[in-house]
Amino acid sequence: MATNQEDVKLLGARGSPFVCRVELALNLKRIEYEFVVEKLANKSELLLKYNPVYKKVPVFVHNEKPISESLVILEYIDETWKQNPILPSDPYQRTLARFWAKFIDDKVMGPSFKSAFTIDEKEREKNIAESSEALLTLENELKDKFFGGEEIDIVDIAAVFIAFWIPLIQDVTGLQLFTAEKFPKLYQWSQEFLNHPVVKKSLPPREPLFAIFKGRYESLFNAAK
Numbered sequence: 001m002a003t004n005q006e007d008v009k010l011l012g013a014r015g016s017p018f019v020c021r022v023e024l025a026l027n028l029k030r031i032e033y034e035f036v037v038e039k040l041a042n043k044s045e046l047l048l049k050y051n052p053v054y055k056k057v058p059v060f061v062h063n064e065k066p067i068s069e070s071l072v073i074l075e076y077i078d079e080t081w082k083q084n085p086i087l088p089s090d091p092y093q094r095t096l097a098r099f100w101a102k103f104i105d106d107k108v109m110g111p112s113f114k115s116a117f118t119i120d121e122k123e124r125e126k127n128i129a130e131s132s133e134a135l136l137t138l139e140n141e142l143k144d145k146f147f148g149g150e151e152i153d154i155v156d157i158a159a160v161f162i163a164f165w166i167p168l169i170q171d172v173t174g175l176q177l178f179t180a181e182k183f184p185k186l187y188q189w190s191q192e193f194l195n196h197p198v199v200k201k202s203l204p205p206r207e208p209l210f211a212i213f214k215g216r217y218e219s220l221f222n223a224a225k
Contacts, residue, residue, distance in 0.1 A: 008032065054068060135183055163193045
């Protein structure tokens with residue numbers, strides 16, 4: 001637990017998978033923190049102060065020391081609070097975990113979002129193919145209940161986008177990016193992950209997020225008509 005002498009803040013927007021990652025790590029480690037809601041259309045002075053370079057969330061602030069970029073924040077949290085580790089102790093396994101977490105950022109998240117929110121048909125098909133290839137790679141990599149074995153680790157946390165956000169995108173668009181038929185092991189992982197009590201506590205409410213995505217999707221395609 002964070003002691004009374006420690007000041008722990010998270011600047012974020014509800015509904016961001018990157019912010020959710022940090023909340024997951026803090027909740028898994030039972031660290032008390034203050035969540036500062038940011039409206040990205042009207043960025044606060046606090047956000048501009050703590051992240052003047054990127055001006056994006058999440059920003060994690062520990063005793064007035066700001067850190068940005070979700071995967072960097074996760075590593076800092078794990079190194080600072082040792083309970084319930086989310087990175088392996090073995091250097092090689094730790095390096096692999098970092099690799100797969102970054103793989104999700106680079107190969108899954110971008111193509112999945114673009115699959116839904118791209119008007120050009122050829123570009124959409126290209127992104128669907130890239131997303132499917134990346135998900136198949138993760139399907140083959142998954143060997144246990146979680147990527148961390150019996151416990152959730154940094155790869156599972158990074159993959160919250162797959163478990164929660166991709167099904168949301170599917171419901172909005174009708175695309176079949178991630179199904180039990182295509183990726184049985186990864187789908188089973190997602191159900192175990194979403195049913196974990198700490199994950200349930202950390203996820204944003206689904207219905208408001210669905211409404212935002214649906215509005216964005218409809219506006220995009222109505223404008224293209």
